[in-house]
Amino acid sequence: MVAVATLPKHEVKDLALASVGKQRIEWAAREMPVIKQIRERFSQEKPFAGIRLVACSHVTTETANLAITLQAGGADAILIASNPLSTQDDVAACLVADYGIPVFAIKGEDNDTYHRHVQIALDHKPHVIIDDGSDVVATLIKERQDQLSDFIGSTEETTTGIVRLEAMLKDGVLSFPAMNVNDADTKHFFDNRYGTGQSTLDGVIRATNVLLAGKTLVVAGYGWCGKGVAMRAKGLGSNVIVTEIDPVRAIEAAMDGFRVMPMIDAAAEGDLFVTVTGNKHVIRPEHFAVMKDGAMVCNSGHFDIEIDLASLGATATGVREARNFTQEYTMPDGKSIVVLGEGRLINLAAAEGHPSAVMDMSFANQALACEYLVVNKGKLEPGLYSIPTEVDQEIAALKLAAMGIKIDSLTPEQEIYINSWTVGT
Ligand code: ADE
Numbered sequence: 419m420v421a422v423a424t425l426p427k428h429e430v431k432d433l434a435l436a437s438v439g440k441q442r443i444e445w446a447a448r449e450m451p452v453i454k455q456i457r458e459r460f461s462q463e464k465p466f467a468g469i470r471l472v473a474c475s476h477v478t479t480e481t482a483n484l485a486i487t488l489q490a491g492g493a494d495a496i497l498i499a500s501n502p503l504s505t506q507d508d509v510a511a512c513l514v515a516d517y518g519i520p521v522f523a524i525k526g527e528d529n530d531t532y533h534r535h536v537q538i539a540l541d542h543k544p545h546v547i548i549d550d551g552s553d554v555v556a557t558l559i560k561e562r563q564d565q566l567s568d569f570i571g572s573t574e575e576t577t578t579g580i581v582r583l584e585a586m587l588k589d590g591v592l593s594f595p596a597m598n599v600n601d602a603d604t605k606h607f608f609d610n611r612y613g614t615g616q617s618t619l620d621g622v623i624r625a626t627n628v629l630l631a632g633k634t635l636v637v638a639g640y641g642w643c644g645k646g647v648a649m650r651a652k653g654l655g656s657n658v659i660v661t662e663i664d665p666v667r668a669i670e671a672a673m674d675g676f677r678v679m680p681m682i683d684a685a686a687e688g689d690l691f692v693t694v695t696g697n698k699h700v701i702r703p704e705h706f707a708v709m710k711d712g713a714m715v716c717n718s719g720h721f722d723i724e725i726d727l728a729s730l731g732a733t734a735t736g737v738r739e740a741r742n743f744t745q746e747y748t749m750p751d752g753k754s755i756v757v758l759g760e761g762r763l764i765n766l767a768a769a770e771g772h773p774s775a776v777m778d779m780s781f782a783n784q785a786l787a788c789e790y791l792v793v794n795k796g797k798l799e800p801g802l803y804s805i806p807t808e809v810d811q812e813i814a815a816l817k818l819a820a821m822g823i824k825i826d827s828l829t830p831e832q833e834i835y836i837n838s839w840t841v842g843t
Contacts, residue, residue: 426496426520429535431507439482439512446479449774451820452782452813453483460491465789467492472544474536474554475575476504476766477523480777482512484548485519487785496542498535499523500550500575501720503759504766540565546788547572551720552579552586559591571595571791571798573784577610577641578696578720583802595798597787602805604779604813606642613772613780615646617765618692618718619654625743625758625768626714628690631655636688638681639695640667643718647692648676659684661700681705691715692764693724702726703733706755716758718765725761743768782813 425433447454460466471493475481481497488495497519499505505523513519522535536557539547543565549555555572558565571594574580580600586592599605619630635656637648648658648671660671661681672678685691685705689712693700696719703726717724731737734747734755743759759767771777786809791798818825828836835841 424518425514426518428510428514428520429522429524429531430510430514431524433511433515435508436511436515439479439506439508439510440516442479442506443482443486443509443512446774446777447483450480450483450778450781452778452816453487453785455816456782456785457483457487457490460487460785460789464492465792466495466546469493469545469570469792470542471495471546471548471788472539472542472554473497473548474500474539475548475550476500476763476771477510477513477521478504478506478766478771478777479509480771480774480781482509483774484781484784485513486517487781488788489517489519491785491789493546493788494542496520496539497523498539498554499527499532500553501763501766502527502529502532503762504771506770543568545570546791548575548784548788549573549579550575552582555579555596556582556586559586559593566593569594570795571597573597573599573787573791575599575780575784576720577606577643580802581696587802592802593800595791595794595801595803597791597803597805599780599783599787599805602783602810602813604810604817605783605805608776609772609780610642611646611649613646613776614643614694614718614765615650617769617772618643618647618694618716619650621718621743621764621767621769622690622692622714622716622758625716625741625764626756628714630690633657633689634659634687636661636681636684636691637676638691638693638700638724639719640664640671641694641696643694644671645674647694647718648674651692652676656690659687663695682708685709688713693717694719695724696720698723699726700724703729706730706733706749709753709755711753712756714756714758715761716764717761718763720763722761722763725757727757727761730755730757779813779817782816783809786813 505525510521513521635651636659638661658676660676662668686708736748740746745757747755
């Protein structure tokens with residue numbers, strides 16, 4: 419533990435939790451070989467010497483491994499929560515006490531505290547921001563234009579944040595380079611699909627302990643996250659219904675073997691609802707009205723806007739805490755509707771978020787995207803940048819090697835053939 423006098427300014431629940439956090443961070447590190455290799459290189463090369471960095475992320479064991487990696491690279495890094503309900507308090511304590519990394523995050527913090535932490539993050543005068551949902555970047559643009567002259571750029575972790583960055587670009591207010599980590603192949607194919615698929619059901623199970631076999635599970639949204647949830651729920655024996663607004667994704671869901679229908683029809687059939695659309699009020703009063711007694715609803719999209727909880731609260735005649743992260747609303751007709759995790763990311767509220775093995779690749783992208791911004795400081799026009807293909811391929815190659823999987827490479831003959839247009843039938 420760093421000496422008490424040198425502890426950085428921080429806001430965490432309880433520093434006494436640090437030793438539990440340390441054990442858990444080290445456990446996660448076992449499944450994060452790619453980040454480990456990057457950390458070893460960063461320790462030698464110090465790419466972030468002199469760089470002030472803010473990471474706004476879910477404060478988990480995996481994020482801790484990222485933060486330690488950035489610090490090893492010489493960054494003056496601080497960490498804030500990207501969601502009021504996702505912080506692992508023991509992890510926050512360990513980062514402060516054992517690594518001297520300032521953390522501002524307490525599980526269950528209210529919205530005012532969350533936004534105050536965003537301001538504290540910007541008071542750090544970051545050169546680089548790692549964002550998850552684009553709240554820090556949006557606040558920088560709205561309220562801290564004076565800080566932009568020193569600012570190098572940002573990286574964005576999640577689909578919702580990318581949608582917001584695209585809107586900033588359209589409105590002409592994105593005045594720096596932003597790296598689109600979410601769309602890297604080694605991010606969304608794995609994190610969004612297998613990560614969300616497993617961790618969402620893990621959250622549902624930890625919150626409720628219900629058997630998923632034989633239940634009708636409605637997945638709203640068939641993006642990468644929805645595909646993951648639907649696939650894993652099917653594997654556990656649920657009858658899965660998908661709802662969509664995109665015709666192509668709807669066909670994909672149908673051809674993947676799921677029933678597809680509008681939410682108003684699915685609402686009457688579902689035992690459990692999972693929203694993963696990134697949009698607002700996907701489940702709303704007309705849906706609650708036709709749900710079965712005891713229907714359970716939860717969200718695994720970034721913000722807590724997908725389920726219209728305000729209207730549910732206004733209609734309900736009562737609400738009680740049935741279990742941790744499980745609130746049972748009584749409706750005027752006597753039936754109950756159960757909301758898990760207050761409509762916030764159920765995988766992080768009631769479970770531990772995505773497993774370390776997928777976050778290894780997501781956070782390798784984050785670390786290398788930050789390095790790319792710093793190496794290319796002053797050379798990148800404002801805009802949204804893809805992760806370079808070589809970086810994506812390198813992360814995949816490192817992950818494969820760590821998994822002990824070998825693959826083929828092209829023969830010289832194949833190399834010529836695949837690069838030629840002259841040979842046909
Ligand atoms: N997002 C989803 N799961 C996560 C995790 N384990 N750590 C950080 N961010 C996440």
